[in-house]
Amino acid sequence: MTEKNIINGRLLEIQRMSTEDGPGIRTTIFLKGCTLHCSWCHNPESISPKPQLQWLKSNCIGCQLCVAACPNNSLSYIDNQIIIDRNICEACGICVEECPTGALEMMGQEITVEEVVQEVLKDKAYFEKSGGGITVSGGEPTLQAGFVAEFMKRMKENDIHTALDTCGLAPAAAYEKILPYTDLLLYDIKEIDSNKHKEFTGSSNEKILNNLLTLSEWMKIHGSPKALWIRTPIIPDATGTEENIAGIGQFIAKNNLHPDRWELCAFNNLCNDKYQRLGQKWTFEKYGLLSADEMEQLTEIAKNSGVNRENILWTGSVKTKEKIILTKDNEPKPVDYCRITGLPDEES
Ligand code: SF4
Ligand code: SF4
Known part of the structure; x- marks a missing residue:
């Protein structure tokens, strides 16, 4: 057995047919362990590195x-x-x-690079048809940089598009191992005010913002990753404020980051069950979906912040009040329903 076959990672799950973590149909590899503890975390089972x-x-x-x-x-x-x-x-x-x-x-099972490679290769036909690939996410994948780098390298040897989904709080050395095999960098800027960032996630944001500047330079010098998507989770009573979105936009524009996409990701409450299964209470338990109007309003703020308007969009499920039903008494009643939208017209 060669060295590459015996690098172990701590896997949370492999999720197939994902359309949210990069272009096309993707297989997302969720790893365990995170450097942040976001109060709204949608994958609470990924935070601890332990099983x-x-x-x-x-x-x-x-x-x-x-x-x-x-x-x-x-x-x-x-x-x-x-x-x-x-x-x-x-x-x-x-x-x-x-x-x-x-x-x-x-x-949280131990898994070898070879095992993940063999699992993911089963989906290669989907990637080829849809322009998709794999995304390594978490948790924070850079905590397992050796494993991720080796896995991404094997993906590139198999002509599979690769994306790294990172919260940005990681040492430069970890990124340097992984980025040569990464086609797309998915990078979170959650909150521009450092005190609030600490309150929401457990850490201030200086290192995250500085890392993004460093990685952006790396991309220019090395030509890899070829694309950068910045993502901002829109969380009610937390990150979903006009002030935050305008501040993030000004940071992106001022530093000439030119992301290929800046995505505002609408809050959802689908993870409520996950907290219950772990025996944990979720701060956002009582919060519902945001409305399309709220997302569009924040997107407009983003588009006026100095970042290329064409590259800004919102994604996720929202509630709308567009559907009217008749009650038993024949009274018209607006009903909430969800839709996944936010993509520009030509993509939706
Ligand atoms: S609860 Fe289950 S996993 Fe935990 S120590 Fe007991 S047998 Fe082992
Ligand atoms: S009590 Fe429930 S969890 Fe425990 S062994 Fe029986 S079915 Fe499984």
Whole structure:
């Protein structure tokens, strides 16, 4: 076995048929472990670098075989719920093996580069037809830079388009390993005010902004990655303010970053279940989707900030009030429904 076959990574999941993490149809490789702790995180199971046990209530039949099997007495069954004492759970996986219905899952498996390569190559025909490829995301993939670099290199050897999705908080050395094999850099600027950034994510933003300037220079010198997409999550009562979007736009314009795309990503609440499975409370539990009007308003602010208007768009699910139904009493009633939009007309 050669060296390249034995580099291990900590995988959260491989998600196929993604259309959100770069052009075309993509297979996204989510890795475990992150350098930020965003309060709105949509992948809370990716934050910890360690394996984590989760319980899926809908699959549980209450047999309590898991409780009996745990060598650490980490599990109890109270009020029809499995309670996991995470202070003493060692993530050994015995209960997962014992559960007859798949109601317990261990997130974060060790995987080799070769195993991921073989898995992803199954999707090559989709990439070729759609102009897609792979995206490595997380968590923060640069925490596993050796693994990611080797994997991306293998992708390039197979003529597959590669994207790196990073939160920007990583040492330069980690980027230097990965970027030679990266076609598209997906880079988050979440909040321009450093104090707020710290409040929302656990870290200030100076290093993230400086890294972006350095990486932009790297791209000019090395010609790789060829494309830069900046992404800003629009979070209600946090990043989704006119002041923040205008500030980010001014930073991009002032530093001549010229991203190929600046994407405002609408908040969604689909991750609520994930927090419940991990036994965690989510700050944004009660928040609903934003409206198309709110997203369009912020997009207009972005377009007037000095960044090339043509390259700015918003994406994600939003609520609209455009649909009217008749109630039982024949009263017209507006109904919320979701749509995925924000792409320029020619792309939607
Ligand atoms: S993973 Fe191991 S230690 Fe944790 S609850 Fe299951 S059996 Fe117990
Ligand atoms: S073994 Fe599985 S189905 Fe049985 S109580 Fe535990 S989690 Fe539920």
